Amino acid sequence: MASIFGGIHCIAWFFAFPTYPEQVLWHISAVAIILIPWLGLFFFFLSVTFLENTELQDLVMGTAIFIPPPLYITGRIILLVLMATTLRNLPPDTYQAVSWISLVPHL
Template sequence: MAPIFGGIHCMAWFFAFPTYQEQVLWRTSAVAITCTPWLGFLAPPLLTALDTPDAVTTSYFVLCVMSYVVARAVLLVLMFTTLRNLPPDAYKAVSWTSLVPHL
């Protein structure tokens, strides 16, 4: 489910952002949310098969979880900060009654 959520955020790859830094943060966070669950659940069995210590496997999993949480938090903050720079069309009032054919 998490990679799908990240993939949806990756669809905004070419959207306009207020600053270049926000665009890079959005892209990085979207890729992290998409890839981190795969890395977090596929790599520990591989690390166990390679006879790595349990501390390494556990710390790797904790690192993946922490990076996922940070990426989600960054996206949450960016969603609200990009509202400061909306295009002028976002402030136009929509006449919904003109969209209903029988009114």
């Protein structure tokens, strides 16, 4: 589900952003949200499948458990902040009033 959520944010890959650094941050965060859950699963299955009871298994298991969640949360926070800050630079057409009555056929 987390990867699907990140994929939805990739829809905005070619949207216009107010600045280039904001666009790069959006791209990095969207890709991170897609890949970080898979990275955690990879490390988990690596430690369970290929490493027997060793200190290396404990290290890899700790990496699988403790590293991905803060990275994922950071990516989500960056996307949330970018969504809010991008509202400062809307196109002029956004502020035009819509005549909703003309869109209703029976009025």
